[in-house]
Amino acid sequence: MTSVSKSAASPADLRGSNLYRVAVVGAGTLKGKEIVELLKDRNFPAIDVKLLDDDESLGQLEAAGDEMSFIQSVRSEQFERVDFTFFASDPRCTFANWKTARDQGNAIVDLSYALEDEPGVSIRSPWIERQSGQPLLPELQPGPVVAAHPAATLLALLMLRVVKAGKLRSAVATLFEPASERGQKGMDEMHEQTVNLLSFQDLPKNTYDVQVAFNMVSRYGPRSEPALDAVSQRILRHYRQIAPGAAVPSLLLVQSPIFHGYALAMYLEMEQPVALDDVAQALAGDHVEVTRGVDDAPTNVNAAGQDNILVSVSRDASCECGVWLWAAGDNLRIAGLTAVECAEAMTASRPRGQIQ
Secondary structure, eight states: OOSSGGGGSOHHHHTTSSOEEEEEETTTSHHHHHHHHHHHHTTOOEEEEEEEEOGGGTTOEEEETTEEEEOEEOOGGGGTTOSEEEEOSOHHHHHHHHHHHHHTTOEEEESSOTTTTSTTOEEEOHHHHHHHTOOOOOOSSOOOEEEOOHHHHHHHHHHHHHTTSSOEEEEEEEEEEOGGGGHHHHHHHHHHHHHHHHTTOOOOOTTTSSOOTTOOBSSOOTTOSSOHHHHHHHHHHHHHHHSTTSOOOEEEEEEOSOSSOEEEEEEEEESSOOOHHHHHHHHOBTTEEEOOSSTTOOOHHHHTTOSSEEEEEEEOSSOTTEEEEEEEEOHHHHHHHHHHHHHHHHGGGSOTTOOO
C-alpha cells in the first residue's frame, strides 16, 4: 500500500521535478512521529513518505503529510527508488537495514546512534555548524549522517554563545533526562511505576531496572541498557564532534521523573564579573529565547513543542563572577529538527527528482 496519494506518480513523471521519495524507519516511535510531522511543517520536498516499522506497529494508522497512511513492515524492497531514509528505530533495526538502504542509493540520517562508530559516518548538528560559521560543504556522495544528540546540541549552542559576554573560566552542567529519551517503553514504565506506587503495588523495572517515578537517579540498575553513564559519554562525544575547540563543561546526567523535555542547570564562572544583560544578549538569537518573567520561565512543560531553547540567567549568590543558567528544551523536537535539517543540507548534493 502506498503511503500518500501523490506517490501514484510514476518514476518517469518525477524526473526533472523538485521532489524526493522518503522512508522513515521506526515511524511508530516518538522520534519517527516527530520526523514525519517536521517533514510536513518544513515543506520538505517529498512526493512520497513511506512509514516503516517492526511488527509491534504494523497496520498502525499515522498521518503522513495531508494523508493517512498505514505503517508497513521493513523489507529490502521498501528502499528501492528512495532518496532519503531516516532511521528513528532502535539500534538493532538500524543495524539490520542500513546497508540495504545505502546500497540502494539512499541518503541516510540516523537518529538511533547505531552508526556513530561506522567508517565514513559523520555526526552533524546544523544549528552548531551555523553558529560556528563553518557550515560543511556539500559532498558529491555524502555518507550516512548521525543526527547529533539533542543534549549535545543544546549544550554546544549555549557554550558557544556565552563566551561572547566574557572569558569563561569553567562550566558545570546538570542535565535532567526525560523518560521520552528511552522511547515509548521508557514513558510507559514511568507511568506504570507512578500508578503502582500510588496503589501500593510492585514496580515494573524492565527498562530502567530502578525506581524512576517520584525519584531522581544518577544511574540505572545493572540490567538496564544503555547505562546512564554511557548516555552521558555519548552526549560529550557528540559535543566534541560538533563543537571542536569549544570549552567542554563538566556534566552530570540525572534521570528525572518527567516524561518529556530536557531541563538544564549550568553554572558558569567567568574570568571577570559580567553584567547579566550582557550574558542574556550573548545567548539570545536563533533557537534560543531568553526569558525574564515568572510566567514564561523555562520549564520542560513550556518548552514542549517549541523550536527554541528557553533560558533564564541569574547571578550566583556567593561568587561575583558566577552566573547560573536555567534552560529547557524539547528533546524530541531538537532531535527531529537536527535530522531533517541534515537531510535538507544533503539535498544540495542529490539531483532533485532523481529516483534511485
